[in-house]
Amino acid sequence: MRRKGVRRMKPYKVGYTTGVFDLFHVGHLNILRKAKAECDLLIVGVSTDELVLEYKQRLPVIPYEERKLIVEGIRYVDKVVPQLNRDKIAAWEHLLFDVMFVGDDWKGDALFSEVEKRFNQVGVEVVYFPYTRGVSTTMVKEKIRT
Numbered sequence: 303m304r305r306k307g308v309r310r311m312k313p314y315k316v317g318y319t320t321g322v323f324d325l326f327h328v329g330h331l332n333i334l335r336k337a338k339a340e341c342d343l344l345i346v347g348v349s350t351d352e353l354v355l356e357y358k359q360r361l362p363v364i365p366y367e368e369r370k371l372i373v374e375g376i377r378y379v380d381k382v383v384p385q386l387n388r389d390k391i392a393a394w395e396h397l398l399f400d401v402m403f404v405g406d407d408w409k410g411d412a413l414f415s416e417v418e419k420r421f422n423q424v425g426v427e428v429v430y431f432p433y434t435r436g437v438s439t440t441m442v443k444e445k446i447r448t
Contacts, residue, residue: 314427317341318399320385322349323369324362329405329434331376336431337403338378345397347385348373357388390417394426406430 317337323330323346338344351366362369366384374382383397390402402421408414409430418428 312340312342314341314401316343316345316397316399317401317403318345318347318393318397319403320347320349320390320393322354322362323373324354324364326364326369326372332434333403333405333431334373334376334378338380340403340429341401343380344378345381345383345399346373346379347383347393349385353385353387388413391420394421394424399426401427401429403429403431405433407433 317340319333319337321330321333334344334346348366348370349362351361354360354362364372370382370384373379385393393399394402402417404414414428421428
């Protein structure tokens, strides 16, 4: 039983996660809520429009500045930074987080396998959260079209 006034110690001090956060939905909220439950300070990298265009060959529906404001408004988020590229090591060198939170749909992806190896060398953990089934920005877009 938890005693009144006793706070559970979180396993990490500074956590980091990234995303486009276009057409914000419950899957986005779930990863932010779970991440904040594991760290004292949660930093979120929101992908810029230019970065999304570069690797998805299309712009997000919601412009960067608006997506940034939405993410800043979530109570689990302590700080929002622009994600200018997909280099997670460079992000760590700048932000010095203890842990990076990622959806498990990325587990085994070549990008994150390499990131895990590099982070292991500097003591940063990668924690994968279960992907929220049945919801994605692509699914939201498809529902809007029909």
